[in-house]
Amino acid sequence: MADSSFPDHSDPTVPRGSDKKASRNYPRPIVAVDTALLTTCPKRGLVVMQMWRDDIGKWALPGAFVRQGETLAQAVERCLRDKLGVQNIRPRQLHVLDDPHRDHRDWVISVAHVAVVRPDQLEALGCGVAGETRLASVDRPGDLAWDHPEIVRRAKTDVRERYETHPDPDRLLGPRFTLTELRGVHEAVAGEQFGRDRFRRAMEDKVEGTGMIEETGARGRPAELFRRKSLTSAAP
Amino acid sequence: MADSSFPDHSDPTVPRGSDKKASRNYPRPIVAVDTALLTTCPKRGLVVMQMWRDDIGKWALPGAFVRQGETLAQAVERCLRDKLGVQNIRPRQLHVLDDPHRDHRDWVISVAHVAVVRPDQLEALGCGVAGETRLASVDRPGDLAWDHPEIVRRAKTDVRERYETHPDPDRLLGPRFTLTELRGVHEAVAGEQFGRDRFRRAMEDKVEGTGMIEETGARGRPAELFRRKSLTSAAP
DNA sequence: CAAATAGTGTCTCTTAGACAGTATTTG
């Protein structure tokens, strides 16, 4: 918490006096949230959602201004729900973009976020709910407005780093999954193939078997279903 | 950048109309920066600077409100310079603390930062420049105001993680140093002893020898001086 | 049984860490 009772009298733009109400007269920025909404495509790997902006003639990430009484995460949820119909997201904060002149119209700082959702959660987007949208690979996001390329870069790094050390931390799969399904998700996120047994060894101590067997229609031995190891599991 | 030309008409607290100037009428938070100012003590390892706050009767981290036209990093620099006389810092952004009710007096969000400085840069603090201050171990920071314990926790994690993989990234040492000096700094940051040869092997590919030899007054073979390996060095 | 997929035993190569040696200085 900063020091609202210590106004700096050497700065003429700051109101005088030690009255706590004086803080009301400080100039304040608009605080925005901008979100890299990611999902996986079987073909294209990790992709980012973008919206066409008629007013500036560019593609951009979905964003909104923070309102009084809400947290940044709530602003992200509201934005994605209202603009895109996407719900049940788990936003993560990345970084504050604070160039005072990043928007020529006003003093706007933006808190960049990332949210990863299952592909089916973006199904409604094709139906014109949200104006024109597109999905692009995080490695080639195309031409984006403002500092949004930096947000995509940070989002990509954040998600890939977390998937390197944890089994599907963003719940792209349900609570139970086969190791082959898990490997498919991790390969899509990383944009890289892993050896079958290598991946199994790496994940073995981070998941636990359920004893349940996959119901398969295909040929071959059916796989065991695993779940993420809970922190409260009994120690071995 | 958020969407200032898409005001949400379903919310009565938001002004109507697509006039870009309408964004001026949105309620805006005060944006603060609060900084965990860290240094190393030979005895106590990694310590954090705290200031006594008469108005709330608690110890707190130094903080300030962001002013129009300045970046968050500049606000941190101004705060530490004006309140503590500390200069030449390299602030790193950690996280935004955004509980709408974290300060009962007003809507204040805080961008937490961490800055690491050499011990001698805090020498002036004993001279009463800045009111009452204290240094406490980051592992036992004592009773701190507001959400400042969380800032210390994040700062500690951030610094220790970066020192695990890079040689003195925060420049607690000068441009040239012996491996024993480097190990001392890393042990102070980590709060843990490393084996002499183990540490040497781990750092060997991240520093480069200068050929220069330490000027020593003490007994024993003088050590070679090393420097951080620059990214533009010739590949082997 | 052939094909397909799941799961495991084992070998090798790399690497982290410890130990003990050599090297260079002061007193």
Next chain:
DNA sequence: CAAATACTGTCTAAGAGACACTATTTG
């Protein structure tokens, strides 16, 4: 030369990765 500190060669144990083998299912 003894003591102290810097540096280095080598052994060992643990881990990553590749390969090949076994197991279980469908057609």
